[in-house]
Amino acid sequence: DVKVTQSSRYLVKRTGEKVFLECVQDMDHENMFWYRQDPGLGLRLIYFSYDVKMKEKGDIPEGYSVSREKKERFSLILESASTNQTSMYLCASSSELAGTDTQYFGPGTRLTVL
């Protein structure tokens, strides 16, 4: 089974802090994604990557950056956390080589910025 893990389930940070959210997948998937989920807004795509060292902006990239130095790891970085970045963050991976668009999600990180 595909396993996608995220470094923390819950995280509390202060405004202005630099925050790293880590995601690791163990199925050699080439595509990885970061979403945020907010009540009433659903899931929104922040950034995605379809290969090592490559990244693409999603629908709401402002205030975020990403890093993909290794195929299995995709990091989301909040350079200077703000209260409006309090949210649930979900990482996912997929492989087009599998012939399907199915994405496999991690358990999520609930980030609170005070």
Place this chain on the structure above:
Amino acid sequence: SQQGEEDPQALSIQEGENATMNCSYKTSINNLQWYRQNSGRGLVHLILIRSNEREKHSGRLRVTLDTSKKSSSLLITASRAADTASYFCATGGGADGLTFGKGTHLIIQP
């Protein structure tokens, strides 16, 4: 970007009844997926239906797709308490990521 919209936003039924959720989207698609999310957890993929398919079954799940109406429905038969969750439809995929609707929150009353 494409967007799915689920309907209803919330649904409460008795255990054993069938639950039906609908999804509408705006542009042409290659496939449509349904996901489940239990409270406070990540999403779990349920089923994918391709644009050339009209109906698909998986266990107690039945998904239909009407590309002429740009709509899909998810039917859960013989509901159980463990089916209580939020259900999302999603379009897009591949390297561009999925676009999700806001979800239907399903509550199964014992």
